[in-house]
Amino acid sequence: MGQGAVEQALFQPLPQIQAKTMHDIRAIRDNPDLYVAGWSSRGVDDAQNVVDNILKLDEALRAAQTKGQEALAKRNAASKAIGAAMGKKDMAEAERLKAEVETLKNEIAEAGEVEAAKGGELRDLLAGLKNLAAADVPNGADENDNVEVSKWGSPRTEGPKKDHADLGEALKMLDFEGAAKMSGSRFAVLKGQLARMERAIGQFMLDLQTDKHGYTEVNPPLLVKDQAMFGTGQLPKFEEDLFFATSKATLEKDENGNPIISGDNVFIPNVSGADIFEDGSGKLSAYIPAQNALSVNDARYLIPTAEVSLTNLVREQILPDEEVAQPIRMTALTYCFRAEAGSAGRDTRGLIRQHQFQKVEMVSICKPEDSEAEHERMTGCAEAVLQALELPYRKVLLCKGDMGFSATKTYDLEVWLPSQNTYREISSCSNCGDFQSRRMDARFKRAGEKKTEFLHTLNGSGLAVGRTLVAVMENYQREDGSIAVPAVLQPYMGGLTAIAAA
Structure with missing residues (x-):
């Protein structure tokens, strides 16, 4: 096996999808000022220079493609002319044409090298650029500029307000020290009825989303290839937040x-x-x-959210119109793994920010005209969990500076935590538009149409199980240190109405 063949077999670079599919390059050409303003508002440094570079690379790429195509056409014509000259026994003309063919071959090769180089530069540049925000997303730099949309329930202001970590350790059902000895910080061991409650919460959420809200339950892989992470936007920009197994x-x-x-x-x-x-x-x-x-x-990356596995189920596909006549809705209860590289010093104690946690994820795949309504619906499905558990929360529209990389619009749901006397995020529901489907090459074809269109993808937590357990513990705690079991969870816990020390 030659060295080139070995390299081809061994090396697995970032997915070699066409640069034009990551962002709409035609739209950038037609309205560059829109992208300068859009990326500037999302915190991209010197967006004007970024867009200028995109256009220069695009122009160089297209010029190389044109040059290569023209040289190829000339080479084909010259090759045919060689046969004609040979037939006429015009050997001088035949030799001249052969020399021309060799020159054109070199031109084709050179154009191909330029095309590959400029295409690679353009692809790498576009791969690291965020999605543009929807028109109704507020301007702002961080969470302080988010806009409260609504509130539900009355925050608990009286009675005990112990932190969930203290409650769990007092019950001898939450062990951080034992977890740290085997796994390090940001891990926990749950025991007894507290472990059962975590399981009950996950099962309740999954049943609610499938039985009441029409989501199809999926049990997806937890280990995925880099292409899958690239498709949903975790790679290449956020690799430091990921775990992978070798x-x-x-x-x-x-x-x-x-x-x-x-x-x-x-x-x-x-x-x-x-x-x-x-x-x-x-x-x-x-x-x-x-x-x-x-x-x-x-090896494979450990998923930070089931969004990765569920969304990639439509990668590199062209769905017929009838399959997306109604949005495709999927849900999964999985473990998730996050390095939390950028959260040093934040929530170091307790279950709020763990390296390993469970989450019920919702994903929708739909036509462009359906995604806005589907976003509102999905957010409502997440709210239904909090309402069933009778947990006070608020709904927040994220500003441009606080949204995730792939999102065009995001609602966060924040649950009330008595020990902190504030609301904390428990769900994030995002409409990603065609951003992820471009990276995955996921399309659909309307009935009677020849051209294809990119699908729209949406994802949301329905909910984060560990944070929901925290909210239940703190909002349902009693003076004696026991924890009441919410009514909707009691059937999942064998009729148990309270968790108390043995």
Whole structure:
């Protein structure tokens, strides 16, 4: 196997989708000022320069494509003319045409190199740019500029206001110390009836979204490829917030301490210093410098949310019109894993911000004209959980500076926590428009139409299970340290009405 073939088999770069599909490049050409203003309002530094670079790369890419196509057409014509000249025994003309063909081959190759280079630069630039905000999203830099839309319920202002961590530890049902010994900080062990309540909350939420709200339950993978993370917007910009699992092969070392990767199906991203070789047994191997060990990607990323798995179920597909006559609605109760790289010092104690947690996720796939209404509906489905649990909350419309990377509009639901005397986020429901479907190449075709259109994708928490457990513990706590069980959870807990110390 040649070196080129080995490299092709081993290297797994970022998904090589066309740059024009990440953002609507035609729209950027037609109305660059809109994108300058849109990205500026979302915190993109020097958006004018960014848009100028996009247009320059786009122009260079199209020029290279045109040059290559013109040279190809000339080469084909010259190749045909060679046969005609040979037939006329005009050997001088035939030789001239052959020389012309060789020159054109070089021009085609050069144009191809420029196209690949400019296309790669354009793709990488567009891949790191946020979605534009919807017209009704308020301006603002951070959470202080979000707009309260509504409130439900009366915040608890009287009675005990112990923190959930203190409540759980007093009941001997919440163990942070034991979790830290085996896993480090931001992990917890739940025991007894508190563990049962967490399970009950997840099952109740899942049943509500499937039985009452028409979502289809899905049990998706928790480990996904980088293409899936790219599709929903976690990569390449937010890799530091992700966990990924590598195979035991990465633990093997050579005499210099460098990891050795060996196997029949090994994928390694482009890292400097990689020495790729064939080991003689038909297997492919590589030496990776120790400092690049964490770049080895022969394994899979752990999902930070089931949004990744559910949304990617339509990647690289063209759905017929009838499949999206009504929005496709899916839900899943999964574990989620987040490195919380940017949250040092925040919520270090308790269950608010964990590396591992459970969440019920809702995802909708729909036509563009349906996404705005579907966003309101999805948010209502999340609100229904809080109302059923009788937990006070408020609904907030996020400003442009506080929205997630892929969102065009987001509502947050914030539940009341008595110990903090404030509302804290428990659900985020986002309309992503066609941003994710462009990255995944997920489209649909209307009946009777030849062209395809990008789907719209939406996602929302329905809800975060751990944070819901926190809210139940704090809002249902009693003077004696016990915790009342909300009525809707009692059937899931064998009729238990309160959690108390044994």
